[in-house]
Amino acid sequence: MNQSNIYDFLNVDQDPLYQNLQLLQVGESYDLNDHTEIPCNAHGLYEVIAEETEQAFSSLEDCYSYISTSGFDIKTDHV
Secondary structure, eight states, rough: OOOOOOOSOGGGGGGGGHHHHOOOOOOOOEETTEEEEEEOTTTHHHEEESSOEEEEEHHHHHHHHHHHHHTTOOOOOGG
């Protein structure tokens, strides 16, 4: 069972996490927490790099969905 969040019911564009990821330019990265980094690589792919996983996504929406459903801790000062 996945935990819902308020942005499942509101427009995802209002989620501060989504907004921060949307601002990423090629070569930049976003630190989701102390152990998870999300870079936008030279090919325009969003990567989720954590201690136990490394996933790449061709779209912001797929990356955001993965983060939202995988239970990553997000620094409170990041949202």
